[in-house]
Amino acid sequence: TQLLEQSPQFLSIQEGENLTVYCNSSSVFSSLQWYRQEPGEGPVLLVTVVTGGEVKKLKRLTFQFGDARKDSSLHITAAQPGDTGLYLCAEPVGGSNYKLTFGKGTLLTVNP
């Protein structure tokens, strides 16, 4: 099973700051999903990236997939307290089209 490494593990910033979190692997991703888990809730899918070099935007969130498909980043512009949560990346397991393996996540706290 491919190991997904997320960094940083924890991030605490002030409202209005920008930030970037990362998801890396030693192997090539078939595709990559990003989820956000708010405190006390289940993870919610934000985006799926498939093609190397792909960039997707979701309001103030920008997702990039590395050209070699071995890394991905999530950039948040002008963070708000509502962005607080655990950000998880996940990849389909070994060619499966349904099972996922998850990284351990980046716990983001945005202070007002």
Add this chain to the structure above:
Amino acid sequence: NAGVTQTPKFRVLKTGQSMTLLCAQDMNHEYMYWYRQDPGMGLRLIHYSVGEGTTAKGEVPDGYNVSRLKKQNFLLGLESAAPSQTSVYFCASSLASEQYFGPGTRLTVT
């Protein structure tokens, strides 16, 4: 649509007691999953199902059993709870790899 629902939301068990967690989805998804989430360990797959009447072991299946008698329901059972099973349990469902999660059940075993 309610999406994925889980009952109960909270439960406290004594060591050796049994219980069943219920997951229901109204999206007609074929695949369903049970995960546990522990600090520093991330989400770990306990068992999963690829369709009604089927189940399979995930990464951490020991101490748990599952059943999927109806397509919309996936039950997770603990026959003899242990303190190591204190965790937050999430159910998820999917048509393909993009998964939809329930709100979780916080289980404490004393």
